[in-house]
Amino acid sequence: MGRRTRTRRAVTTAALxxxxxxxxxxxxxxAQHGDRTDDGRGRSPASTPSTERSPAGPVLAVKIDNxxxxxxxxxxDAADVIYAEQVEGGLSRLMAVFATRLPKAVGPVRSxxxxxxxxxxxxxxxxxxxxGAQGKLLPLIGRAPLTARSPDQASAAYYRGTSHAAPxxxxxRPGRLLGAAPGAAALTTGFRYGAAPAGGTALTHRAVRYPAxxxxxxxxxxxxxxxxxxxxxxxxxxxxxxxxxxxxVVQYVRIRxxxxxxxxxxxxxxxxxVGSGTAQVLRGGRAYDVRWKRPTAAGGTRxxxxxxxxxxxxxxxxxxxxxxxx
Numbered sequence: 001m002g003r004r005t006r007t008r009r010a011v012t013t014a015a016l017x018x019x020x021x022x023x024x025x026x027x028x029x030x031a032q033h034g035d036r037t038d039d040g041r042g043r044s045p046a047s048t049p050s051t052e053r054s055p056a057g058p059v060l061a062v063k064i065d066n067x068x069x070x071x072x073x074x075x076x077d078a079a080d081v082i083y084a085e086q087v088e089g090g091l092s093r094l095m096a097v098f099a100t101r102l103p104k105a106v107g108p109v110r111s112x113x114x115x116x117x118x119x120x121x122x123x124x125x126x127x128x129x130x131x132g133a134q135g136k137l138l139p140l141i142g143r144a145p146l147t148a149r150s151p152d153q154a155s156a157a158y159y160r161g162t163s164h165a166a167p168x169x170x171x172x173r174p175g176r177l178l179g180a181a182p183g184a185a186a187l188t189t190g191f192r193y194g195a196a197p198a199g200g201t202a203l204t205h206r207a208v209r210y211p212a213x214x215x216x217x218x219x220x221x222x223x224x225x226x227x228x229x230x231x232x233x234x235x236x237x238x239x240x241x242x243x244x245x246x247x248x249v250v251q252y253v254r255i256r257x258x259x260x261x262x263x264x265x266x267x268x269x270x271x272x273x274v275g276s277g278t279a280q281v282l283r284g285g286r287a288y289d290v291r292w293k294r295p296t297a298a299g300g301t302r303x304x305x306x307x308x309x310x311x312x313x314x315x316x317x318x319x320x321x322x323x324x325x326x
Contacts, residue, residue: 057182058147059123060102060174063130064094065110066213068231070168074161074238075106077317080187082245083119084321086255088266090211092230095119097126098174099186107171108164112137114258115271117144121297122188129157129172134260149177163238190300194312197305200286208250208321215321217248219285226282228319246316248282249303251292252325271322278325279303283314 059080064073066084076082079096087093095116096106112130114137120126127147141148151158157176161169204219216229225244228235235243254277258270276293281303290311294301303311 056124056186057178057180059126059182059186060098060178061116061120061123061126061128062096062098062106062172062174063110063112063116063128064096064106065108065168066092066094066230067168070108070110070164071230072236072238072240073108074171075103075174076243077237077241078103078106079317080184081189081191081318081320084208084215084319085113085115085271086210086213086269086322086324087113088262088264088268090213092210092213092215097123097187099182100184102174102178102181104175105171105173107161108168109158109170109172110167112141113268113270114140114260115269115273117141117146118297119271119273120144120146122190122294122300123186124188127177129174129177131167131170134262137260188300190294190302191318192303192310192312193315196284196286196314197288197309197311199305200288202285203282203287204285206248206250206280206282206287208323217245217282217319219282220244221285224284225316226319244317245319246283246314247318249279249313249318249320250282250323251279251301251320252277253322255322255324273301273322281311281313 064076076096078098078101080099081097083095084092085095093110106129109129109131112128112133116128117140120128125145125147127149129149132150132152133141149157151170154177157173159171159173160166161171163169206217208215214231217226218229220227223244225246226248228243228245237243254272254275255269256272258268260268262268274294274297276291279290279292281288281290288305288311290303290305292301292303305311
């Protein structure tokens with residue numbers, strides 16, 4: 001056998017060995033980080049306790065303007081979770097949380113509230129995009145376990161749009177704040193995803209009203225989603241897409257007065273997301289009466305049936321509407 005032949009065979013053998021090792025490594029990576037819907041014990045990545053999760057980057061939480069002059073909004077269809085809360089004057093505002101996708105732009109962006117800090121404690125040092133806050137609240141934001149990114153701290157990430165009049169025209173470019181989406185493991189909300197619970201009641205329409213705002217959710221069997229309505233009209237994105245979560249949670253919480261007021265003297269409501277109470281979960285055209293519990297600010301919220309069985313959400317976007325407990 002000539003030297004050239006032996007050399008060619010050695011090179012071929014090395015190439016085959018390298019390909020085999022690469023394939024094995026890829027298979028191992030797929031087993032750990034592929035499109036699995038649970039962690040092997042029936043839990044979604046977002047519901048796995050933090051001590052067991054693989055490291056993930058921070059989620060991006062964006063405070064969203066939600067008055068009529070701010071609609072239609074941009075980028076909300078890419079959010080994994082959207083929280084709706086009551087603010088001054090009985091109006092509503094949204095907190096959109098992004099982990100699996102980062103759209104090119106999100107907005108209009110508005111100011112933060114004190115209760116946002118409690119809500120965001122469930123995430124590992126989230127990045128908060130907001131337009132600012134009143135002076136007395138800024139020190140609290142600075143001490144909170146999050147990364148504050150207002151235009152003062154990250155001016156290059158923000159721009160003024162032309163479709164809405166100021167102050168409803170501030171937008172953020174998420175890619176300039178995070179760089180990349182951290183993935184589902186960063187959604188430490190305590191939510192579980194999987195098969196629908198037993199029972200429930202058939203439901204195709206649900207309304208939630210604040211003193212000066214209203215949300216409606218209408219089940220679309222064709223889309224397999226809940227179509228969102230706000231203040232009497234359909235909720236659409238700026239490119240005409242309907243906002244349509246797979247799961248809606250109406251969570252009854254204590255809403256009390258805070259120590260802050262707006263420029264008109266209206267008190268800023270404080271929404272307590274730590275504690276326990278009742279809720280209604282909407283998925284698949286059915287409603288489920290459940291209990292919620294969040295013992296500490298550092299943990300997520302668990303939803304269970306009356307006998308303590310965890311309640312699964314449908315795969316897809318989740319809306320959590322905080323409603324005042326009676």
